[in-house]
Amino acid sequence: MRSLVTLLFLGGLGFLLTVIAGILPFGDPPMLVGNTIQQTAADELGAANFVTAVVLGYRGLDTLGELSILFAAATAGGLILGASRARPGHAAGFILQTGADLLFPLLLIVGLFIVMHGHVTPGGGFQGGVILAAAFFLPLLARPEETLDHTWLTVIEGLSGTAFIVIGLVALSENKAFLTPLFDKGTLGEIVSGGSLPLLYLAVGLKVGSELASLLARLASDDEAAS
Amino acid sequence: MNESIGVVFLVGAIGLSLLGIAGIVLSNHLFRMVLALAIAEAGANLLLILAGYRWDAVPPIVDAAYAGQPMVDPVPQAMVLTAIVIGVGVQALALSLVIRIRHRYGTLDMRQARHRMQQDIDRAAGVSPPRSAEGPVGERPLPAPAAIADSGGRHD
Amino acid sequence: MIWIAVIVVVLTLGAALAVLLLENLLAAVAAASAVSLGVAIMFVVLQAPDVAMTEAAVGAGLSGLILALSLRRLGLTGLNITLNRGDTDA
Numbered sequence: 054m055r056s057l058v059t060l061l062f063l064g065g066l067g068f069l070l071t072v073i074a075g076i077l078p079f080g081d082p083p084m085l086v087g088n089t090i091q092q093t094a095a096d097e098l099g100a101a102n103f104v105t106a107v108v109l110g111y112r113g114l115d116t117l118g119e120l121s122i123l124f125a126a127a128t129a130g131g132l133i134l135g136a137s138r139a140r141p142g143h144a145a146g147f148i149l150q151t152g153a154d155l156l157f158p159l160l161l162i163v164g165l166f167i168v169m170h171g172h173v174t175p176g177g178g179f180q181g182g183v184i185l186a187a188a189f190f191l192p193l194l195a196r197p198e199e200t201l202d203h204t205w206l207t208v209i210e211g212l213s214g215t216a217f218i219v220i221g222l223v224a225l226s227e228n229k230a231f232l233t234p235l236f237d238k239g240t241l242g243e244i245v246s247g248g249s250l251p252l253l254y255l256a257v258g259l260k261v262g263s264e265l266a267s268l269l270a271r272l273a274s275d276d277e278a279a280s
Numbered sequence: 281m282n283e284s285i286g287v288v289f290l291v292g293a294i295g296l297s298l299l300g301i302a303g304i305v306l307s308n309h310l311f312r313m314v315l316a317l318a319i320a321e322a323g324a325n326l327l328l329i330l331a332g333y334r335w336d337a338v339p340p341i342v343d344a345a346y347a348g349q350p351m352v353d354p355v356p357q358a359m360v361l362t363a364i365v366i367g368v369g370v371q372a373l374a375l376s377l378v379i380r381i382r383h384r385y386g387t388l389d390m391r392q393a394r395h396r397m398q399q400d401i402d403r404a405a406g407v408s409p410p411r412s413a414e415g416p417v418g419e420r421p422l423p424a425p426a427a428i429a430d431s432g433g434r435h436d
Numbered sequence: 437m438i439w440i441a442v443i444v445v446v447l448t449l450g451a452a453l454a455v456l457l458l459e460n461l462l463a464a465v466a467a468a469s470a471v472s473l474g475v476a477i478m479f480v481v482l483q484a485p486d487v488a489m490t491e492a493a494v495g496a497g498l499s500g501l502i503l504a505l506s507l508r509r510l511g512l513t514g515l516n517i518t519l520n521r522g523d524t525d526a
Contacts, residue, residue, distance in 0.1 A: 055305075055306070056306065059302065059305045059306055062305075063298055063301065063302055066297075066298065066301065067294060067298050070294045070297065070298075070327075071294060074290045074294065077290075077330075077331060079286040079290070079330065079333065080286060080333060080334060080335040081334065081335070082331060082332055082333070082334060082353050084334075084353050086355055087332070087351075087353040087354060087355055090354060090355070091340070091351050091354070095342055101341060101342040101343065102340070102341050102342075102486070103340040103341065103342070103351070103354040104340055104341075104354050104357045104358050104361065104486045104487075105486075106354075107354050107355060107357075107358040108358045108361060108362075112358060115358075115362060116362070119362045119365060119366060122366050122369055123365060123366070123369045125369075126369030126370060126372055126373045127369065127372065129373055129376070130372045130373050130375075130376040131376075133373075133376040133377060133379075133380055134376050134379060134380070167489075174341070175339070175341065175485040175486040175488075175489055176486070176489060177361075177486065179361065179364075179365050179490055179494070180486075180489050180490050180493050180494075183493045183494055183497065183498050184493060186498070187497065187498070187501070190501075241342060242342065242343070242344070261365075265498065268372055268502075269501065269502070269505065272372075272375070272376075272502060272505040272506055272509065273505050273508075273509075282438070284438060285437065285438050285441050288438065288441045288442055288445055289441065289445065289478065289482070291445065292445035292448060292449060292478065295449050295452075296448065296449065296452055296471070296475075299449070299452045299453065299456065300452070302456070303455070303456045307456070311461060311506075311507070311510070311512070312455075312456065312461075312464065314503070315455050315456075315464055315465070315468050315503070316455065316456065318468050318471075318472075318495070318499060318503075319452050319455060319468065319471055322471055322472060322475045322491075322495060325475070325487075325491070326475055326478060326479075329479060329482055329484050329487060330482065332484075333482050333483070337483055338483060339483045339484065339485050339486075341485070341486075352482075352483045352484065357484050357486060357487050360484075360487050361486065361487060361490055364487070364490050364491055364494050364495065365490070365494060367494075367499075368494050368495075368498055368499050368502070371499055371502060371503075372502055375502060375503070375506040378506065378510070379506055379509055379510060382510055388510070388512075
């Protein structure tokens with residue numbers, strides 16, 4: 054009975070999506086806002102990557118909401134999972150330990166590179182933050198007897214989140230709207246350009262990285278009923 | 281680059297979304313529900329990016345080789361960037377809930393877990409579990425065997 | 437050009453079907469990562485490199501890692517292979 058109703062529902066949903074896809078002007082979007090952004094983003098914001106300009110400049114408030122959602126999900130996940138206890142005591146092999154030792158500085162460099170170049174090349178805070186989280190989690194896999202210091206991660210997360218909001222509030226003191234990009238725009242395509250956009254992405258990258266590393270460390274640990 | 285490449289991608293996006301939703305509704309294992317949620321989110325993000333595609337366009341980045349060609353719409357890409365990160369946050373929260381359900385009720389089968397949860401709620405509220413009229417009630421006696429032998433003897 | 441798109445879409449849909457039908461849950465997690473990878477390739481073809489990098493890092497990397505870690509915590513890895521831990525092959 055449930056399968057029959059599900060098939061009917063899926064058939065109806067498929068029909069709806071197909072009709073919408075048929076009406077969609079594929080390959081020729083109206084681009085009501087996109088045209089204006091293409092023409093003015095380079096002069097107004099100085100960011101070569103227009104997606105960064107939209108994410109941090111034109112829709113900066115959405116990014117703040119996304120950071121809040123990620124914070125709530127990671128905090129709630131950590132709360133539900135409970136305190137992290139000792140992990141299963143399997144010592145990792147030689148390959149994993151050596152590989153983790155070699156990869157940790159490389160992942161740090163790649164993550165910071167992607168974060169800092171977010172406004173010039175494809176990349177940004179979220180992608181680099183995920184790589185930083187993996188960089189901090191990999192030594193935990195290789196050496197299960199060590200634990201991660203959650204206080205440092207919480208401090209970094211709180212400070213970077215506060216830095217994001219403070220940079221946005223500084224714009225208020227100059228009689229502009231919240232989260233308006235500040236400072237000098239610089240030349241297009243340089244790493245020191247785009248005003249406060251690299252700083253915002255640095256705050257986002259550190260926040261996302263420390264949050265996800267803490268969540269991964271909690272998931273990897275075991276609780277008392279390890280069945 | 282002809283028209284049919286659009287059809288191919290749209291079929292892929294709609295198929296992924298439908299497979300994801302079918303997995304969520306039809307699966308009995310809680311972990312497989314979370315996996316199907318991940319697939320449905322990937323399908324929905326693909327559908328959003330398809331709405332911003334333009335024929336013979338370049339990515340929305342100004343580099344040294346840019347010479348004023350038409351660009352792909354950057355607004356859906358910014359929305360999808362947000363949606364992907366939110367999706368992984370939701371998956372992490374759902375997995376924490378699955379781990380706690382397994383820890384508390386000892387099973388990951390959806391119907392078993394729902395049944396035990398209902399028993400917990402009934403016990404906490406002080407009501408007895410509902411009994412259906414067709415299921416066997418504990419204290420009702422079975423019919424006497426003499427009546428069965430009587431009706432059985434009528435067949436020739 | 438269109439044959440690349442057809443192959444990638446068919447592989448992605450096949451991996452999505454495998455997620456729903458595979459018995460072994462660890463294999464299903466690997467298939468989910470394959471779906472994310474296929475979608476990332478499609479994003480590159482659709483001229484969206486930023487989104488493709490995010491989908492590859494988050495969907496194939498972080499999401500697969502979170503799923504595998506919670507599988508280990510649930511005790512459902514079930515490959516039925518006994519490894520001598522602490523040996524040279526980790």
